[in-house]
Amino acid sequence: MENLAIDKTDVEALKKAWAEIQAAQPNVRIRNAAQELGVSEAELLATEVGPACVRLEATPERSWPDFLKRLPELGYVMSLTRNGACVLEHKGKFQKVETFGEGERAMATVIGPIETRVFFSAWHVGFAHQMTKGDRTLTSLQIFDKAGEAITKIYLQEKSNNDAFLKIVEDYRSDNQEPGQTVEPYSQPTFGDAIDKPAFLKEWSELKDTHDFFGMLKRHNVHRYKALEIANGTFSYPISTDNLQHVLETAASTQLPVMIFAGNRGNLQIQQGKVKTIRLLEGQEKWLNVLDPEFNMHLKLEASQTAWVVRKPTSEGNVTSIEVFDGEKNMIAQFFGLRKPGIPELEAWKQLVDSLPKL
CATH class of the missing domain: 3.40.1570.10 (HemS/ChuS/ChuX like domains)
Structure with missing residues (x-):
C-alpha cells in the first residue's frame, strides 16, 4: 500500500x-x-x-x-x-x-x-x-x-x-477520553557478535525442558535466528516455506494433533489439537488458512521468508518444531506435534517433519 x-x-x-x-x-x-x-x-x-x-x-x-x-x-x-x-x-x-x-x-x-x-x-x-x-x-x-x-x-x-x-x-475507563494516542517506538535489542559456538551447542545438548531454551539464548546474548544458524546441521536445518501447506494438510488428513504458537511481545496464543479445514487463499496476498469452527489461523505466505526445523533435547527425548521467520528474522509462528509435559513427542509428527526435504 x-x-x-x-x-x-x-x-x-x-x-x-x-x-x-x-x-x-x-x-x-x-x-x-x-x-x-x-x-x-x-x-x-x-x-x-x-x-x-x-x-x-x-x-x-x-x-x-x-x-x-x-x-x-x-x-x-x-x-x-x-x-x-x-x-x-x-x-x-x-x-x-x-x-x-x-x-x-x-x-x-x-x-x-x-x-x-x-x-x-x-x-x-x-x-x-x-x-x-x-x-x-x-x-x-x-x-x-x-x-x-x-x-x-x-x-x-x-x-x-x-x-x-x-x-x-x-x-x-481512563480519565483521559480525548481522541488521539501518543506512541513510542521500542529500541532494538542488541546481541553479541562473538558467540562461543562450542559452549553454546554444549548447553543446547544438555537442555532438559523446552522452556529452558529462551534462558539459554539470553545467557549467550544470541538472537534466536542466529542461534538456528549456529546449530545448523546439529540441532536445526532450513526447509522451504512451501512445506507449510503440506504439513497442515497432512496433519488434517491423518488427524494428527498439532500445536501452533503465534504472538507478539505481549501475548502468545496457542492452538492445541486437530485441524480440519486447510485453505490456501490467493488474491493480492497469499494466505495459508485453518478455517475450523472454533479455531482460525491466517499465515501470510509472502512474509514467511524462511522456515527451520529445530530440535530441543528434553528429559523425555527430542522435541521437534518448525519455526517460521519473516524477512527481518522475526519469528512469525511455531508448529509442534501435540505434546504434554512428561510425554515423548508423537512419532507421527517426527516422521512428518523428517520427510520434509532440507535446503
Whole structure:
C-alpha cells in the first residue's frame, strides 16, 4: 500500500483520512489502513475515542493482571492475537487464568479453550470499541503496546455476557477520553557478535525442558535466528516455506494433533489439537488458512521468508518444531506435534517433519 504520510499529531486530519479510506474500501482492516497512513493501529483507533470507543488504562488499584482475571466473566468470546504475518483466532471461554510475578516480570498463563501466555510489561493502553460492519456490530476489548501495536483483541459473541463487558469497561475507563494516542517506538535489542559456538551447542545438548531454551539464548546474548544458524546441521536445518501447506494438510488428513504458537511481545496464543479445514487463499496476498469452527489461523505466505526445523533435547527425548521467520528474522509462528509435559513427542509428527526435504 502507498504510505500517505498523514501528520499523526493532527488528530482531525487523521480521523478524516481514516473515514475516507473506509468509504473507498468498506472492508479494509484497520491495521492495513494504519500502514497506508503511516501510523500505528492504536493511533488510528484512538481518533474514534468517544461514544463508540472508550480508552482503558490500568492503575495500581486495577492492574492489567486483574483485568485478565476478569475475562472469564465474559463467557464465550473470540480471542485474537497476531503479529505482522500470522493471526490466531479462538472461540471459547477464558477458563483458567493464573498470574505471577510483579512489575516488568508480571506474566500469566491462560489454559482452556483459549490458551495464551501473557507478558504484561508490554501492555500499555486498551480500548473498548464498537464497530458496525454491514448488519453486524463488533464489540471488542483491545490491548496495545507503547508503540501502538495490537497485543490482543477480545470480541464479544452472541452468547457473551454483555453486562460483564460493560462493568469491565466502567472499571478500567481512563480519565483521559480525548481522541488521539501518543506512541513510542521500542529500541532494538542488541546481541553479541562473538558467540562461543562450542559452549553454546554444549548447553543446547544438555537442555532438559523446552522452556529452558529462551534462558539459554539470553545467557549467550544470541538472537534466536542466529542461534538456528549456529546449530545448523546439529540441532536445526532450513526447509522451504512451501512445506507449510503440506504439513497442515497432512496433519488434517491423518488427524494428527498439532500445536501452533503465534504472538507478539505481549501475548502468545496457542492452538492445541486437530485441524480440519486447510485453505490456501490467493488474491493480492497469499494466505495459508485453518478455517475450523472454533479455531482460525491466517499465515501470510509472502512474509514467511524462511522456515527451520529445530530440535530441543528434553528429559523425555527430542522435541521437534518448525519455526517460521519473516524477512527481518522475526519469528512469525511455531508448529509442534501435540505434546504434554512428561510425554515423548508423537512419532507421527517426527516422521512428518523428517520427510520434509532440507535446503
